[in-house]
Amino acid sequence: MQDVLAGLVDIELSPNRSETLTHQLANALREAILKGALLPGRRLPSSREVARQLKVSRNTVSSVVDQLAMEGYLEVAQGRRPVIAAQPLRLARGKSISATATLAPRTSRWAKHLQRSNWPFRDKAPPRPFQTGIGDAREFPHDLWARCLRRAARSAATRQALSINSPALQSALLRHLVIHRGVRAQARQLMVMPSAQAAIELIARVVLDAGDLAWMESPGYGGAHAAFEAAGGRVAGTSLDRAGLVIESGSGRPRLIFVTPSHQYPTGRLMSINRRRQLLAFAASVGALIIEDDYDSEFHYDGRPVAALQGLDEAGCVFYVGTFSKSTFADIRLGYVLVPEAYVDIFGKAQRHSGQIGAAPLQEALAEFIDDGHFAAHIRKMTRIYRERRDHLVRALHAVAGDWLKIDPPSGGMQLVASLGKQIDDHEVAGRMVDNGISLRPLSPHFLGRVTERGLFLGFAAWNAREIEKGAERIGAVLRQYRR
Numbered sequence: 100m101q102d103v104l105a106g107l108v109d110i111e112l113s114p115n116r117s118e119t120l121t122h123q124l125a126n127a128l129r130e131a132i133l134k135g136a137l138l139p140g141r142r143l144p145s146s147r148e149v150a151r152q153l154k155v156s157r158n159t160v161s162s163v164v165d166q167l168a169m170e171g172y173l174e175v176a177q178g179r180r181p182v183i184a185a186q187p188l189r190l191a192r193g194k195s196i197s198a199t200a201t202l203a204p205r206t207s208r209w210a211k212h213l214q215r216s217n218w219p220f221r222d223k224a225p226p227r228p229f230q231t232g233i234g235d236a237r238e239f240p241h242d243l244w245a246r247c248l249r250r251a252a253r254s255a256a257t258r259q260a261l262s263i264n265s266p267a268l269q270s271a272l273l274r275h276l277v278i279h280r281g282v283r284a285q286a287r288q289l290m291v292m293p294s295a296q297a298a299i300e301l302i303a304r305v306v307l308d309a310g311d312l313a314w315m316e317s318p319g320y321g322g323a324h325a326a327f328e329a330a331g332g333r334v335a336g337t338s339l340d341r342a343g344l345v346i347e348s349g350s351g352r353p354r355l356i357f358v359t360p361s362h363q364y365p366t367g368r369l370m371s372i373n374r375r376r377q378l379l380a381f382a383a384s385v386g387a388l389i390i391e392d393d394y395d396s397e398f399h400y401d402g403r404p405v406a407a408l409q410g411l412d413e414a415g416c417v418f419y420v421g422t423f424s425k426s427t428f429a430d431i432r433l434g435y436v437l438v439p440e441a442y443v444d445i446f447g448k449a450q451r452h453s454g455q456i457g458a459a460p461l462q463e464a465l466a467e468f469i470d471d472g473h474f475a476a477h478i479r480k481m482t483r484i485y486r487e488r489r490d491h492l493v494r495a496l497h498a499v500a501g502d503w504l505k506i507d508p509p510s511g512g513m514q515l516v517a518s519l520g521k522q523i524d525d526h527e528v529a530g531r532m533v534d535n536g537i538s539l540r541p542l543s544p545h546f547l548g549r550v551t552e553r554g555l556f557l558g559f560a561a562w563n564a565r566e567i568e569k570g571a572e573r574i575g576a577v578l579r580q581y582r583r
């Protein structure tokens with residue numbers, strides 16, 4: 100082996116890596132052959148010799164030789180040492196795998212839309228203060244949840260026919276939504292999805308044709324924007340005033356209107372009751388459908404929560420979307436949509452066709468978690484914690500950067516906007532924050548078209564008091580650099 104490998108193959112195997120030794124050795128030999136470091140016709144030493152040199156077992160070497168022979172890199176014959184194959188893995192058109200792997204992907208129009216979209220703009224870094232959109236998974240009752248999951252897994256053996264939307268979850272969740280959000284619906288209208296984003300994406304595909312106009316709040320939720328464009332929609336941003344989305348009846352006839360009335364994303368404003376009625380009347384008059392994204396309205400801090408728009412809908416035009424990724428923990432991957440009665444059949448079919456189905460054991464476990472009162476108890480507990488954190492962050496930011504930031508504390512939700520003066524480039528400020536270990540987003544990219552406000556968008560829910568204070572100090576330090 101020494102004569103073949105020395106200077107040619109830099110093989111370093113380590114039992115401490117996550118890959119097995121077999122994997123490591125196979126990868127190293129494959130790479131050496133593809134790079135031409137081991138030329139066709141060269142014979143490898145015996146497996147005993149390779150094992151001795153590399154301090155691995157003969158079994159490891161034999162299984163690597165078998166694997167590479169199967170893949171066409173080596174030629175083996177009974178009683179002879181393996182030989183590097185003449186033309187390893189030549190493909191039909193004469194290109195080797197390494198050459199084809201560098202070709203640009205040939206993607207559909209839909210994928211090109213995704214490529215151009217700047218959403219999602221997640222940090223690559225692990226979550227840190229003040230990342231938006233996440234709650235505190237440390238506070239979730241994981242043991243209780245594990246019990247529900249275990250029971251749901253056991254009951255799989257006796258569960259009857261496969262159903263896309265668990266009837267148990269449909270009725271448990273609907274009861275919860277009727278009591279806490281004032282929705283009005285039958286359980287069959289409740290479709291369980293892997294996420295709220297999946298629901299928004301599927302609604303767009305079901306109701307939008309290419310060129311159809313979709314309105315959304317500006318600033319607004321990039322995930323909806325991306326979904327509508329990918330479905331071929333023309334997306335127009337609609338401005339906001341204190342009462343919520345401004346209905347600009349002169350700006351075309353939308354087929355779809357996306358709103359976050361309970362806690363506007365990202366500003367946190369609440370849509371007034373009059374504006375809700377106007378919006379429903381307008382939608383009915385032009386034949387538009389509405390997506391009400393109620394993504395984090397479980398958490399309400401001041402005054403009484405306002406019931407969902409869906410409960411006021413007489414025309415059957417509201418798709419009410421929600422998610423468990425805020426109310427439980429981000430990785431749960433379950434969301435839902437209450438579909439207007441007329442769309443139940445087609446939406447069920449679209450779910451099946453697109454495979455947008457929540458795992459049955461998860462759905463069953465969640466039904467029990469809700470029925471046993473754990474979900475409501477968790478929301479009560481987190482409402483108290485998140486309210487304190489919201490107040491804590493507001494106080495901390497005032498203390499370190501009161502001259503810079505204007506904050507209108509939201510009455511609910513998990514994040515807030517701190518406005519900066521119009522002259523300050525919020526992209527640049529947010530970039531500096533990220534370099535200083537803070538995760539937050541600039542406000543301006545959330546606008547569609549004209550940017551009327553600049554600021555910072557911060558999540559407060561996932562961070563405890565100490566983390567909030569330390570994070571706020573860093574924010575203050577970065578902002579002070581602008582004064583110099």
Ligand SMILES: Cc1ncc(COP(=O)(O)O)c(C=O)c1O
Binds near residue numbers: 232294322434
């Ligand atoms: C406004 C809004 N809607 C929907 C979603 C999507 O939720 P999910 O994680 O269930 O897809 C998010 C996620 O951050 C959001 O901020």
